[in-house]
Amino acid sequence: MMPAVPRRLPWGPILVAGVVLFFAGATLLVRTLMWASIPYKGYGAAFVIIEIQEGDSAARALEKLESHGIVQRSMLSLLYLRLTGRSRNIQVGEYAFTRPMTPGEVFDKIISGDVHYHRVTVLEGSRLDEIITQFVRAGFGSEEDYLEAVRDVSSIADLDDEAVDLEGYLFPDTYSLKKGTRPAAVMGIMVARFREVFQPAWVESARRHGLSVRQAVTLASLVERETALAEENPIVASVFHNRLRRGMRLQCDPTVIYALAMRNAYDGNIRKVDLRIDSRYNTYRYSGLPPGPIGSPGASALQASVEPADTDYLYFVSMNKGRHYFSRTLAEHNRAVWEYQKKPFRVRPRASLRTGRRGN
Numbered sequence: 001m002m003p004a005v006p007r008r009l010p011w012g013p014i015l016v017a018g019v020v021l022f023f024a025g026a027t028l029l030v031r032t033l034m035w036a037s038i039p040y041k042g043y044g045a046a047f048v049i050i051e052i053q054e055g056d057s058a059a060r061a062l063e064k065l066e067s068h069g070i071v072q073r074s075m076l077s078l079l080y081l082r083l084t085g086r087s088r089n090i091q092v093g094e095y096a097f098t099r100p101m102t103p104g105e106v107f108d109k110i111i112s113g114d115v116h117y118h119r120v121t122v123l124e125g126s127r128l129d130e131i132i133t134q135f136v137r138a139g140f141g142s143e144e145d146y147l148e149a150v151r152d153v154s155s156i157a158d159l160d161d162e163a164v165d166l167e168g169y170l171f172p173d174t175y176s177l178k179k180g181t182r183p184a185a186v187m188g189i190m191v192a193r194f195r196e197v198f199q200p201a202w203v204e205s206a207r208r209h210g211l212s213v214r215q216a217v218t219l220a221s222l223v224e225r226e227t228a229l230a231e232e233n234p235i236v237a238s239v240f241h242n243r244l245r246r247g248m249r250l251q252c253d254p255t256v257i258y259a260l261a262m263r264n265a266y267d268g269n270i271r272k273v274d275l276r277i278d279s280r281y282n283t284y285r286y287s288g289l290p291p292g293p294i295g296s297p298g299a300s301a302l303q304a305s306v307e308p309a310d311t312d313y314l315y316f317v318s319m320n321k322g323r324h325y326f327s328r329t330l331a332e333h334n335r336a337v338w339e340y341q342k343k344p345f346r347v348r349p350r351a352s353l354r355t356g357r358r359g360n
Contacts, residue, residue, distance in 0.1 A: 035074045039100035042069025047098040049116055051179070058087035061110065071103050081107060091115070094179045117176035122190070124172040124298035125224040127261060131170055131190075131296065141183035149183040155191045159203075160214040168217040168293025169194050197299050205306040209241065218289050220297035220305035225254035228322060233304035235326055238311040248314070250283040258294035317341060 050064050058081055065071040074080075081087045086107040093115035097106070120138050122131055132146040150170075153163040163169070166187060171194035177186065198213075206216035223236050243250055253270060259279035260266035275282070281290040297305070313326040315333035319340045327333035 035072060035077070036080055036103055039102050039105075040070075040072045041097075041100035042072060043097075047096055049094055049096045051094045052090060052092055052110060054092050056090065056092075058082070058090060061090055061107075065106060070097050070101070071106055077103065086111060115178045117178050119174055119176050121174040122170070122172045122296065124301070125221070125295045126170075126172060127258065127295050128165060128167040128170070129261070135183070135186055139179070140177060140181055140186055145183040146187070149187045152184070152187075155188060156195075159195075159198075160212070160217075162214055163292070166191060168214075168221055168296060170296050171197055172296045172298050198302055202303065202306045209306060209308075211306070214292065215289055216305045217297065217302070218291075218293045220301040221293040221295045222250070222252050222254060222290075223304055224297040224301040225257075225295060226252065226316075227324060230300040232324060233300050234307065234309035235311060235313065236316065236324070237301075237304040237308035239313050239316055239326065241308050242312065242314055244288065246314075247287065249287050250289070252283045254294055255281050255283040255290050258290070 048068050048070065050068050050070070052061055052064070056064075059078055062071065062077055062081065066073050066077075071077065078087070080103065084104065086104065089111050090107075091110060091113035093113065095110060095114070096116035101109075118138060118140075120135060120140075122134065126134070128150060132143060132150070135141065135146065136143050150166045151164070153160070153166065156163055156166065156169050160169070170187065170190040173190075173193055175186070175189060177189075198217075202216070203213055206213060209216075211219065219237065219240055222240060223233050226236050227233060240250055240252075256270055256274055256277065257266055259277050259281040260270075260274060262279070262281070275284045278285065280286055281294065283290060311326070312328050315327040315330070315336075316324040317327075317333065317336045317340055319325050325336040325340060327336055
């Protein structure tokens with residue numbers, strides 16, 4: 001029997017297949033490296049925001065990124081992320097993209113939790129109900145949750161043991177909040193900002209003027225609503241201080257507005273009949289300060305309430321140019337009313353005559 005002749009391997013086809021596989025792999029590798037290293041921006045808008053939700057995997061996150069044109073589609077994109085350790089520890093939240101980025105930069109942003117913050121600006125003098133409406137419209141919780149949160153006064157108990165809500169203590173400012181921030185947290189941030197601004201020295205200054213913190217904040221809220229000029233705040237505050245010392249009613253229009261707003265009866269105008277509304281906030285009917293703040297005063301008004309200017313003014317009237325004319329006597333005030341408001345009748349004593357109505 002003849003010995004078997006060894007079969008020769010088809011080295012030619014194997015070599016060809018190897019070369020083909022090598023070049024195919026090299027091409028794929030090059031394309032993947034190019035995909036990973038070249039910044040990409042496939043969306044036409046100036047920016048795009050996506051949300052990574054609880055439970056989203058790296059594959060799901062990648063799908064969202066690709067569908068929004070943030071990451072360019074690639075067969076090996078998920079493998080690349082896993083090999084580079086970027087498929088784990090994805091943080092929940094909204095992410096904003098404004099420029100071309102590499103996939104690595106995109107996922108580093110999501111892994112680090114560099115979330116998008118929404119800016120909400122609360123204006124000085126805003127009432128509690130206005131602030132709640134503003135945050136609800138911005139998507140930060142429900143009205144019911146805010147109404148519950150503002151009744152928690154534990155954060156200001158050491159400053160104001162009479163408070164039943166947070167009116168006056170929600171500092172007006174611009175706040176940057178990430179989606180999902182709860183109403184209680186929003187209120188906590190605003191109160192913390194108030195405490196940061198209303199420094200201990202102002203608490204002592206309030207006491208020297210015979211005011212509690214609540215009274216100082218209340219007075220500041222009146223000042224805030226009476227003038228839009230920070231430079232006038234100390235002078236307006238001095239008028240209120242002077243009238244309080246003399247036992248004169250403050251007769252402050254914004255307190256009537258607040259009383260009406262509490263009853264959902266304010267339509268943007270004050271009528272003569274409104275000055276008789278039976279409310280402790282109505283400083284036309286009741287002497288002294290209102291029982292609490294009528295809005296959120298800013299830093300300038302807060303400081304003015306505890307550090308008023310040294311004047312003997314008792315009256316002021318709008319000059320219709322954003323400024324006020326201040327007077328020491330009723331006769332001088334009446335002349336100013338005639339000059340700036342063109343009202344041909346005698347005005348009885350009041351602190352502010354912004355529209356020229358007769359005082360009580």
